[in-house]
Amino acid sequence: MIVGIDAGGTLVKVAYTRKGEVHFEKYPIAEIERVADWVNGLGDSKVCVTGGKSGVLISLLDQPAQEMVEFEATHLGVQVLLKKMGRLEDAYLVTNVGTGTSIHCIQNNVHERLGGTGVGGGTLIGLSHLLTGVTRYDDIVDLARQGSRERIDLKVKHIYEGKEPPISGELTASNFGQNLFAISEDLTKEELLATVIGLVGETVSTVSVQAAHQCNSSTIVYIGSSFIDNPLLKEVVTSYTILRGSVPLFLDNGEFSGAMGAMSVL
Ligand code: ADP
Missing domain, CATH: 3.30.420.40 (ATPase, nucleotide binding domain)
Known part of the structure; x- marks a missing residue:
């Protein structure tokens, strides 16, 4: 074997x-x-x-x-x-969202590590557990799917009240940035977990899109076990990557x- x-x-x-x-x-x-x-x-x-x-x-x-x-x-x-x-790409970025996140550029079969971020799957589990007490990965991703980030994340449009913002109002201005002091006791596990996944997804995709400019490539191949049974993370990463001008690709069995x-x- x-x-x-x-x-x-x-x-x-x-x-x-x-x-x-x-x-x-x-x-x-x-x-x-x-x-x-x-x-x-x-x-x-x-x-x-x-x-x-x-x-x-x-x-x-x-x-x-x-x-x-x-x-x-x-x-x-x-x-x-x-x-x-069936994908043959000459140049692409690989973002591996494992325990931490590592970013690589592949051009003409030559590979170079461009950087990464400590925000990754370990953050997803660790922060989720600290905020909600939920321990199992499967429970974290299941509950997160049912949650909304609406009351926790501060969007650009919330800051530019009554005014046209210079960038998309739908972009997150600050993850966990709303005034939470008054509602902290009232927030559900589902809301908190969805927002943790939002934080991880937006961080890894933002860093990836910036790295893609260095790599002469618009395709970002996302791999790593953090995407396993985690449609919310895939959704956040997909929409943020597209919004910022790159093309996301999730590999089958990428982990x-x-x-x-x-x-x-x-
Ligand atoms: P590493 O190579 O660093 O172990 P992986 O690519 O395997 O990284 O990703 C690890 C991440 O995958 C974890 O931090 C967690 O977010 C996620 N994950 C997926 N399935 C599980 C699981 N069954 N148990 C724990 N973490 C899991």
Whole structure:
């Protein structure tokens, strides 16, 4: 068997081929030993590991495994997944919204990291938990879908009352920026969670669109597990990216880009 593993800050992503078919699995990082046990039980196999926790995983393996730099693995994996979707792009930006957010420019097959932001999936979970007490990722994204940001976010049109604003009035002037002191006790979990996702989505898309100018590309490929079962984050990122003049593209199985890239070198 051929196995690519991306051991990240929050989740371990696994891609493997069995009978010519690619399979994907993901596990919480707390279960890294379970992943190692599974690999150790495979017998004759080739394994390549990437991600920040690759050293930890390799130390748990019985057999030697290949190791790969995370950004290189992600770049290769994105190419494979783009091809599977029938997309052939010469220049594009990749924004990986993992625990944190990392932004890369790919031009003529050359890859360069442009930067990132500490606002990412970890912020989504952490801030959500602090504000509402909700712990599970699935619950956070489900409740957020039912919430409105109307009472919490301050929009440009709220500031330019009775006057035409110089930029779209629908843009957020300040996330969590309304006068919340009077209503803080009254806000629902759904509203708070929707606003956290708004903050994360608008931050990653704003930074991405600015980086896209440096990359001579209008296509922004969004990947990372923060988009899993999270239609609200996709919606915020899509509308903000389009509003700011770029074209968003969500890769099918994009959260497995690193694992796919690691597998593709074997
Ligand atoms: P990393 O490689 O840093 O682990 P990922 O691309 O796997 O990053 O994304 C991690 C983020 O994915 C989390 O911060 C969280 O927002 C989101 N996520 C999706 N599914 C889960 C899950 N089952 N448990 C925890 N976080 C999840």
